[in-house]
Amino acid sequence: MLEKKGEVYFMFQKPETGLYQLSNRISIDKILDRNVYAYANEASFSYFIGLNIPFEVLDHPGDVDFDLNMKTWEDLLMRDLTESWDFYPTYEAYVSLMYYFEDTFPDLAEIVKIGESVLGRDLLFAKISPQVNERRPVPQFMYTSTMHGDETAGFILSLRLIHHLLTNYGEDDAITDLMNNVEIWICPNENPDGTYRFNNSTLAGATRGNINGVDLNRNYPNPVNDPLQVQQPETTAMINFTDTMNFIMSANMHGGIELVNFPFDSWTSNQNKHADHDWWEFVMYEYVDTVHAHSPAGYMTGMGDGVTHGGDWYVIYGSRQDYFNYYKSCREFTLELSNQKLLNPALLPAHWDYNYRSLLNYIRQSTYGLHGTVYDNETGEPLLAEIYIPGHDSDNSQVYTALPHGNYNRPILEGTYDIRYSAEIHNTVTITGVDLFNYHTKNIHIALGAESSGEIFEISLSIEGEGGKVLPYSGTGYFNDGANVFLNAIPDSGYQFLKWTENGEIVMDDDEPAGEAYVFTAEADRNLVAVFQSEETDIPVHVEISDQVVTDGEDVCFSALLTITISNFAVEAGGSTRLIAGENIRLLSGTSVAAGGYLQARIAADANDYCDIPEAKEIASVVPVDSKEDIVSTDLSIEIRENGFFKIYPNPTDGMFTLELTTIKPDQNTTVEIYSMVGDRLFSEELHPQRSYELSLEHYQPGMYIIRVIKGDQVGMERVIRR
Numbered sequence: 175m176l177e178k179k180g181e182v183y184f185m186f187q188k189p190e191t192g193l194y195q196l197s198n199r200i201s202i203d204k205i206l207d208r209n210v211y212a213y214a215n216e217a218s219f220s221y222f223i224g225l226n227i228p229f230e231v232l233d234h235p236g237d238v239d240f241d242l243n244m245k246t247w248e249d250l251l252m253r254d255l256t257e258s259w260d261f262y263p264t265y266e267a268y269v270s271l272m273y274y275f276e277d278t279f280p281d282l283a284e285i286v287k288i289g290e291s292v293l294g295r296d297l298l299f300a301k302i303s304p305q306v307n308e309r310r311p312v313p314q315f316m317y318t319s320t321m322h323g324d325e326t327a328g329f330i331l332s333l334r335l336i337h338h339l340l341t342n343y344g345e346d347d348a349i350t351d352l353m354n355n356v357e358i359w360i361c362p363n364e365n366p367d368g369t370y371r372f373n374n375s376t377l378a379g380a381t382r383g384n385i386n387g388v389d390l391n392r393n394y395p396n397p398v399n400d401p402l403q404v405q406q407p408e409t410t411a412m413i414n415f416t417d418t419m420n421f422i423m424s425a426n427m428h429g430g431i432e433l434v435n436f437p438f439d440s441w442t443s444n445q446n447k448h449a450d451h452d453w454w455e456f457v458m459y460e461y462v463d464t465v466h467a468h469s470p471a472g473y474m475t476g477m478g479d480g481v482t483h484g485g486d487w488y489v490i491y492g493s494r495q496d497y498f499n500y501y502k503s504c505r506e507f508t509l510e511l512s513n514q515k516l517l518n519p520a521l522l523p524a525h526w527d528y529n530y531r532s533l534l535n536y537i538r539q540s541t542y543g544l545h546g547t548v549y550d551n552e553t554g555e556p557l558l559a560e561i562y563i564p565g566h567d568s569d570n571s572q573v574y575t576a577l578p579h580g581n582y583n584r585p586i587l588e589g590t591y592d593i594r595y596s597a598e599i600h601n602t603v604t605i606t607g608v609d610l611f612n613y614h615t616k617n618i619h620i621a622l623g624a625e626s627s628g629e630i631f632e633i634s635l636s637i638e639g640e641g642g643k644v645l646p647y648s649g650t651g652y653f654n655d656g657a658n659v660f661l662n663a664i665p666d667s668g669y670q671f672l673k674w675t676e677n678g679e680i681v682m683d684d685d686e687p688a689g690e691a692y693v694f695t696a697e698a699d700r701n702l703v704a705v706f707q708s709e710e711t712d713i714p715v716h717v718e719i720s721d722q723v724v725t726d727g728e729d730v731c732f733s734a735l736l737t738i739t740i741s742n743f744a745v746e747a748g749g750s751t752r753l754i755a756g757e758n759i760r761l762l763s764g765t766s767v768a769a770g771g772y773l774q775a776r777i778a779a780d781a782n783d784y785c786d787i788p789e790a791k792e793i794a795s796v797v798p799v800d801s802k803e804d805i806v807s808t809d810l811s812i813e814i815r816e817n818g819f820f821k822i823y824p825n826p827t828d829g830m831f832t833l834e835l836t837t838i839k840p841d842q843n844t845t846v847e848i849y850s851m852v853g854d855r856l857f858s859e860e861l862h863p864q865r866s867y868e869l870s871l872e873h874y875q876p877g878m879y880i881i882r883v884i885k886g887d888q889v890g891m892e893r894v895i896r897r
C-alpha cells in the first residue's frame with residue numbers, strides 16, 4: 175500500500191496523552207468517539223509503529239468500487255452542464271472546463287494559474303467579477319477545495335458554483351447583486367497530483383497527500399508549531415498568490431465528515447478564541463441551519479450539530495484555516511461536505527442542493543459589517559491603512575485597506591464598536607460608538623492627515639434617473655468631521671454630467687456650480703444628487719464668453735444647460751444678444767451695452783426653451799439700456815438663480831409688483847435691493863417682518879431688473895421685467 179500510494183490510512187484508540195505531539199508527525203483525519211483516523215507517509219508511519227500503539231490499517235478512501243462516471247472534455251461538450259453534475263472530469267476535462275468558463279463568459283470570468291503541483295499540473299483559480307479585468311473597490315472572497323486529493327465533493331461543487339454564478343448573472347437578481355458587490359475567486363482543486371494520483375483519466379486511487387505524501391493542510395506557517403515537513407509547491411503557490419490579494423473571507427472544502435470547523439485549529443476555545451468567535455458562531459450556524467432546512471435528517475451533523483471550533487475537535491498545526499486567520503487577517507473556515515471522502519458521483523447533485531444556498535450566503539456575509547475607504551485628506555489618494563477595533567481585535571483579526579482603491583471590508587457581529595484607522599505618516603483617527611447590524615453594511619470613509627473630532631457625518635449620494643455613477647461610492651456613507659470629501663461624477667457613454675443638487679437647489683462650490691470632481695469638507699450631514707443629461711442635446715452645460723463685440727445688425731443667442739458666464743462683452747447700438755441658461759447667468763466686469771443695443775438674459779422655462787428653438791426667437795423682452803457712456807459694472811457680478819424662499823408677481827409688471835416670502839420668521843428683518851441689469855444698485859430698504867410687500871418700478875425705464883432679498887443668512891435673487 176505505502177509503496178503504491180505513498181500513504182496509508184489507519185485507525186487507533188485515542189491515547190490518554192501525547193496526541194498533540196503525535197498530530198505533528200502523522201496526519202489525523204478525524205476523531206470519532208475514541209477512534210483516531212489518520213494518514214501517514216512512509217517516514218511518519220515508521221515513527222508511529224515505533225510507538226507500539228495498537229492500530230488497524232483501513233481501506234484507503236480513494237479506493238472505491240463504484241463507477242466514478244469519469245468524463246472527458248469530448249463527453250462534457252456533448253452534455254448540457256445545467257442538467258446534472260453527477261460526474262468527475264478527467265484532468266484534461268477539468269482544465270478545459272475552467273478555460274471554457276473564461277471563453278464563454280469573457281466579461282465575467284478569468285482563469286488565473288497561480289502555479290503548478292509537484293508533477294507540473296495546473297493550480298487554477300476562476301476569478302469571477304463583472305468587468306473581470308478591473309480591480310473594483312469590493313471585498314475579495316475565496317473558496318478552494320480538495321487540498322486533500324481524495325476529498326472530492328468540493329471539487330465538483332466548486333466547479334458547479336462557478337457555472338451557477340456565471341449563468342445566473344443578469345438573470346437572477348440576488349446572484350447579480352452578489353457578484354456586483356464581491357470579487358469571487360474559486361480554486362476547485364488545490365492538490366491535483368493527489369486527486370489524479372495514478373493517471374489523468376481517473377480519480378480512483380486518489381490520495382490525501384500530494385505526490386510527496388505531505389498533508390497540505392499541515393503545511394502552512396503556524397503561530398504555535400511550524401510544520402515539520404518542507405513547504406510544498408502547492409502551499410508556496412497559494413501563499414505567494416494570496417500575498418498579492420486582500421481576501422476578506424474564505425473557506426477550504428474537505429470530506430470525511432460533515433460539519434463546519436471554524437478557527438482556531440491551533441488552540442482549544444478555552445486556550446484562545448478568535449476575536450470574532452461570536453461572529454463565527456453566527457455565520458457557521460447560518461451555514462448549517464440553512465443546510466439542515468434543505469437536506470435529509472442526519473446530514474451535516476458531525477460533532478452533534480454540525481458546528482465545531484477547530485481546536486475543540488482536535489488541535490492541529492499548519493492548517494490553511496489558521497494561516498489565513500492568523501497571518502492574513504482573512505476569516506477562513508474548513509467545510510467538510512461528505513462522510514464519504516471520494517463521494518459517489520451519483521450523490522453529487524444532492525450535495526449541491528444541500529449546500530449551494532449556504533455557499534452563497536457565506537459569500538454574501540463578506541458584504542456586511544463595516545466597509546469604506548481610507549484616503550489622504552489633502553490629496554484624496556487612497557491609503558494603505560490598518561482598521562483596528564480596540565478592545566476587540568486580537569491575533570491579527572484587524573483588517574487592512576487594499577490598493578488601488580483604499581477600500582476595506584470588516585465583517586463583524588452586530589454591536590457598538592470604536593474603530594481606529596492608522597496609516598504611515600498620517601495621524602491616527604478613532605471613530606467612537608459605531609453601531610453595526612447583522613445583514614447590514616455601513617460605509618465609513620476616513621480621511622487621514624487632519625485632526626478629527628471622532629464625529630462622523632452622513633453624506634448620502636444618489637443619482638437622478640440614469641446616466642452615470644459617482645465614485646468612490648453612492649448610497650449612504652459616513653465621513654469623519656473635517657474630512658475632505660472627494661466626489662467624482664462619471665457619466666455613462668452617451669451622457670454628460672449636468673449638476674449636483676441638494677434639496678432641489680444646485681450645489682455651488684465657491685461661486686461656481688460644483689463640477690464633476692467636487693470636493694468639500696464634511697462638517698454636516700449632506701444629501702447630494704448627481705444629475706446627468708443625455709448627450710442628445712447640442713446645448714452645452716456651461717458657456718463662457720469673453721472678449722466679444724456684438725455690432726449693429728447682429729443678433730446672437732447663447733444657451734447653456736447650466737450657466738452662462740460673460741465678461742469683456744460689448745453690445746453696440748443696433749446689436750442684439752440673448753443669453754438663456756438653465757440655472758445661472760453671470761455678467762462679470764467688462765460687460766457693457768450701448769444705447770440702442772439690446773441684451774436679454776433669462777433662465778430657460780423648460781428643456782425646449784433654448785436658442786435653437788424657433789419660437790424662442792420671439793424676444794419676450796428686450797432690455798434697452800439708457801446710456802450716455804458705456805455702462806460698466808466693475809466690481810459686482812450678478813447671479814440669477816432660481817430661489818426657493820420668495821416669489822415675485824406679476825412678472826412682467828407694468829410697474830407695481832408684489833414680493834412674497836414663502837416663509838416668515840418674526841425675528842428676522844428683511845432687506846430688499848433692486849439692481850439694474852448691469853449691477854447698479856437702485857434701491858435698498860429694510861422691511862419689517864411680514865409675508866408680502868408692494869414694490870414699484872414705475873419710476874424706472876422698461877427693462878430687466880434684479881431683485882435681491884437678504885433675510886437672515888439667506889440671499890436670493892429673481893429677475894423682474896418692467897414693461
Ligand SMILES: [Zn+2]
Nearest residue numbers: 322325428429
Ligand atoms: Zn480534508
